[in-house]
Amino acid sequence: MKIGIAQINPTVGDLSGNHALILDAYRDLVNQGAELVLFPELALCGYPPRDLLFKSRFVADTEATLKDIAATIGAVPALIGFVEQRPDGSKGRPFHNAAAWCEQGEIRHVTRKSLLPSYDVFDEERYFEPAEGPGLVEWQGKKIGITICEDIWSHAALPTSRRYCEDPVAELAAQQIDLLINISASPWHEGKNEAREPLVQDAAERCQCPAVYCNIVGGNDELIFDGGSLVADPQRGLIAGFSAFTAETRIIDLNSHQPNFSESFNLKGNAATQAALVLGLRDYAFKSGFHQALIGLSGGIDSAVVCALAAEAFGPENVMGVALPSSISSQHSRDDAAALARNLGIEYHEVPIADTVAAAENALAPLFGDRPADVTEENIQARARGLLLMAMSNKFGALLLTTGNKSEISVGYSTLYGDMCGGLAAISDLPKMKVYALARHINAHAGRELIPVNTIEKAPSAELRPDQKDEDSLPPYPVLDGILRLYVEAGLSRAEIVEKGYDPAVVDEIVRKVDLNEYKRKQAAPGLKTTPLAFGIGRRIPIVQKYVS
């Protein structure tokens, strides 16, 4: 059987745009000889639609769009993810996360998702009622099992946050199906593929039939969907794989013995991170109408990496880098910022902040009297930069990108309304050591020095006090990142972290800072998720709380 897999990039809520995307892909795949065409989970409305689902007409409009699409589907069936309204007055949640089997101008079958993730970034139980049984369609004498995303994430060996009471794959296996389909909107993070591929393979083996996995691609707010659709055969293993981080529509012939893998299938490590962030930046900006990016360049590693990613995502001609030196800024900072801009081929400006800072300090002088300088004055510098950058963003219509990494955001080593100004946080889920690794990878990938070596090699400094170094306030980054991984991502207690060999005093100080700075993260720009647990919608910690672990 020739299966057309439409690994498309819909925009959330863009019903007419997604309608066109779906029909274009369908026609293309039918012309190429597809016998059945698959679209991802909720392809019609984009994923995640979140509370758009509660708007009075949203689901009705989605269903109307589905009917329009179904009317143009011919003899080659299309399976399309959509939201189904449940009957008025039924108990339970109002909707199903569903898949429509469209054929000969009509919707022939609707199957529904059984396992509804409600952990990390997922809130599906807020909206959807689970299916009453597994999805099964008989077609041309074949029994086709239809699952939606999480439905195959029920294997006992999987470390999901939910331990499901049902296993749709087992139920389908008992029905002796001929083909297992999974349509997904499964967001990427580092290491996700390592779980996903064996899972699809395992499903194929359990059902003793080919398993076809069709995943969505694209950036939607914090989430990056990588595509990477694939096909597993119970005997032959993985027989096909699609591009990572790129839309792709292609036919897989289940009977062919030619392996069929796109070049960027199963991208790993820093290459995957780079491609993910470029896609996340591009989709956040382009889907919301921005075509230019603006970055404050400090000469340091974080802004350099964000700038290099932006140059790739927007094109260098659409990126403006601005250095905002103070009297404290070192010459090497300005040189490194200028060198970066030259290397990337982007527009570059210097806007000094000294006069704005002095004017603010003078305005405050009568009130502050002879109180000693403290963090207030450091923050004034950072906020003067934020004010000037936002003015440029307003004047030129460019999206200001924030440059904070996960390590500094964790401990609040950043100024709210200062360096935290901006519409999107490109590397807020990368620990500092990962930022260094990505910088080296970006240069290696380009085959030349994009990010100045001096930027990579010098000791990091916020340059808000003379001779300031990050390590004056923070432990060395390898130590900091190690503690943060255990505290923020693994949720371990102080005592458990100390047991791993870290200095108790350092652990206490880091833990205290993480807890104290929840209020800053509440007001942070959305950040692109690259780890299993990112700040943002997948981590919901109260601001005012006194738990001491």
Add this chain to the structure above:
Amino acid sequence: MKIGIAQINPTVGDLSGNHALILDAYRDLVNQGAELVLFPELALCGYPPRDLLFKSRFVADTEATLKDIAATIGAVPALIGFVEQRPDGSKGRPFHNAAAWCEQGEIRHVTRKSLLPSYDVFDEERYFEPAEGPGLVEWQGKKIGITICEDIWSHAALPTSRRYCEDPVAELAAQQIDLLINISASPWHEGKNEAREPLVQDAAERCQCPAVYCNIVGGNDELIFDGGSLVADPQRGLIAGFSAFTAETRIIDLNSHQPNFSESFNLKGNAATQAALVLGLRDYAFKSGFHQALIGLSGGIDSAVVCALAAEAFGPENVMGVALPSSISSQHSRDDAAALARNLGIEYHEVPIADTVAAAENALAPLFGDRPADVTEENIQARARGLLLMAMSNKFGALLLTTGNKSEISVGYSTLYGDMCGGLAAISDLPKMKVYALARHINAHAGRELIPVNTIEKAPSAELRPDQKDEDSLPPYPVLDGILRLYVEAGLSRAEIVEKGYDPAVVDEIVRKVDLNEYKRKQAAPGLKTTPLAFGIGRRIPIVQKYVS
């Protein structure tokens, strides 16, 4: 029977503090002659603990604290809300939202919550597995039905967002119980009491026994819990009611025929809103260690109302009001700000922004060239004020309060990192017309002019351009608030709003602005919830989306 109701105000995660609060209330009520003492839902860890539950030791620490408490409980039982860890390896979510019946030094019974809200601000299915059956305890020959919060919100007539498949009250009624208990952490919003009282009364009638409702009190981030515990008798109706927005521990004798209502029971209208916001401000600040508030005073109605609320919450001696006039600011604005500060008895300063604005504009001049002035320059003024206010907040350790109302936050009539700077948004869930009503109420309640009449009566203006009025950019507030209520709170489509009689062009413009400004709200300070649908954790709209309703 004499029931001790402990309507307490725990702090989220403060296990040792809550431990002390619980034991103090228990001893007090036992000394007064209580035969059974009730504590609210999750009283031990505070509500909502959110993802603190996933920290490796949080639930274990909570359970250990419960055991310590139980060990000191004597012959008078205490019913205490806590989080129960489910056995290792069990399927489903890891915890129960539970109630512990402590008696004679031990935990005698544990009952669990059946209905788990997953709508609006609630995410209980992220954490909790439902009970396997209704909570029932036999004690001194009596059958006592135990429900937790949502368990009694299952009545067919209720407009909850969830249509539950079970009804714990009906199951308990079938068991012919002698007493129905409901321990709750039910957040307040306007009109909540109108639903709550008939519900408890109805539960009493269905079970044909007294129903005792013990609710938590206090502010926790965005949520304000009002207490208002009450007792309903199937024949006699409401027989007791506790204070609104205040902790209270008191005994209710179910056999007494004396009505037993606290003075502030069932506070309504503007009086309830005022008390709610004062509690929300006070708890947000005090529970996180702030004892002073700072407010930028424009002379307008929003900052005046926030300042009056802060003076009540913090005490006038702990509030600083600062006017930050520009060359555009009118004399009446400065006069009104100064008069407000005098009326409230707070510290007052003027810090002019002209020099800071000029320095910023000069720094940008080479880059901006002869581009015409636009919203950029207006934002520079607002951001200069934000920078100066945050410097004062840093220097004096005072919590800066933002003053935006729900109408302007809806349409983005505010400057990100400008007037949106601050740790807590006190009136972000009050539409502008409600702000006016509250201002009048505050003056009437005080019996004198706290908020200058001129502030209430003049036409609102942001004063970012000469002679600017809000109505230059926005429809009159009664019209704007009407459209916003239908679009933001009721989720109606453009067409449905126009059908209600609004001008289609105005509706289109407002809807467009609401959708466009989701990114600003993402970075807004947490705001105190006062309506059934507030911006914040209860409203989850994607930033990048293209749905046209």
